[in-house]
Amino acid sequence: MTENAVPGQHDGAPLAPGLYIVATPIGNLGDMTIRAADVLSRCDAVACEDTRVTGKLLHHIGAKKRLVRYDDHASEETRDFLLGLMAQSAVALVSDAGTPLISDPGYRLVRAAREAGLPITSLPGPSAAVVALTLSGLPTDRFLFAGFFPAKDKARADVLAELGAVAATLVFYETGPRLVSALGAIAAICPEREVSVARELTKKFEECRTGTAATLADHYTAHPPKGEIVLMIGPPVAAAAQDIDIDAALRAEMAQRKPSQAAAHVAKTHGLDRKALYARAMELKSP
Numbered sequence: 001m002t003e004n005a006v007p008g009q010h011d012g013a014p015l016a017p018g019l020y021i022v023a024t025p026i027g028n029l030g031d032m033t034i035r036a037a038d039v040l041s042r043c044d045a046v047a048c049e050d051t052r053v054t055g056k057l058l059h060h061i062g063a064k065k066r067l068v069r070y071d072d073h074a075s076e077e078t079r080d081f082l083l084g085l086m087a088q089s090a091v092a093l094v095s096d097a098g099t100p101l102i103s104d105p106g107y108r109l110v111r112a113a114r115e116a117g118l119p120i121t122s123l124p125g126p127s128a129a130v131v132a133l134t135l136s137g138l139p140t141d142r143f144l145f146a147g148f149f150p151a152k153d154k155a156r157a158d159v160l161a162e163l164g165a166v167a168a169t170l171v172f173y174e175t176g177p178r179l180v181s182a183l184g185a186i187a188a189i190c191p192e193r194e195v196s197v198a199r200e201l202t203k204k205f206e207e208c209r210t211g212t213a214a215t216l217a218d219h220y221t222a223h224p225p226k227g228e229i230v231l232m233i234g235p236p237v238a239a240a241a242q243d244i245d246i247d248a249a250l251r252a253e254m255a256q257r258k259p260s261q262a263a264a265h266v267a268k269t270h271g272l273d274r275k276a277l278y279a280r281a282m283e284l285k286s287p
Helices: 034-042 051-060 076-088 107-115 128-136 153-163 176-189 213-222 246-254 259-270 274-285
Strands: 018-022 045-048 066-069 090-093 120-123 143-148 169-175 195-199 207-211 228-233
Touching: 018 034, 018 107, 034 090, 034 120, 045 051, 051 066, 066 076, 076 090, 076 107, 107 120, 128 169, 128 195, 128 207, 128 228, 143 153, 153 176, 153 259, 169 176, 176 195, 176 213, 176 228, 195 213, 207 213, 246 259, 246 274, 259 274
Parallel strands: 018 090, 018 120, 045 066, 045 090, 143 169
Antiparallel strands: 169 228, 195 207, 195 228
């Protein structure tokens, strides 16, 4: 191998046995990397979510491979079969789109392969969460990816209460039919926060809209979205920047609530740290 050669790039030799985690395009097939196409062309089998989707991708690069379905419902027997296969052969793991394991199946398979001492190679590539972040205009120095936004109201409220005070942009995956209700939940708990909705990423009608959750909910009520969506919530705005009189807000809430409840309410309303607000509430309560 020459000094500048890329590990795994085609050099005429067959792929060594093991597991190859391969990121695939999230929409635009032009985003398939040379290395990903090379590995998929030379591997012995491909573990995938949907054989039809992966079959089309392989056809695009002119490859035909043994496909083994591996999704969230895959049995332990299927996992053991793949482990046995990769001990002797090169097995690629792909999801329907993007980087495997990022809200997609694969975690248990990779963990089992590591425990078995099998070689594992991961090929970097497309990820909807990262593409959306770069489009949004929201802060990207710190972000927290939290998977799919919950579908039920209580679970949504719990997640926003848990993560709302984190000083980072929150990134969720969401579906078109649930987007408006998700934005409604965010508007009720984090009304001042900047929110971005990215959809149709890398495709012809790609869009990314940023605003408050309420204004975005109005837009998507009038223009129902389709497909998969990346939903992002900007970090809490500093109290000084919001020009909030924290003491006045806490005193007003404590007139009708316990200090802990008052702190929680002000934290949710303004996207601030609940623990810090509770400590201040107790100071205000002391004679």
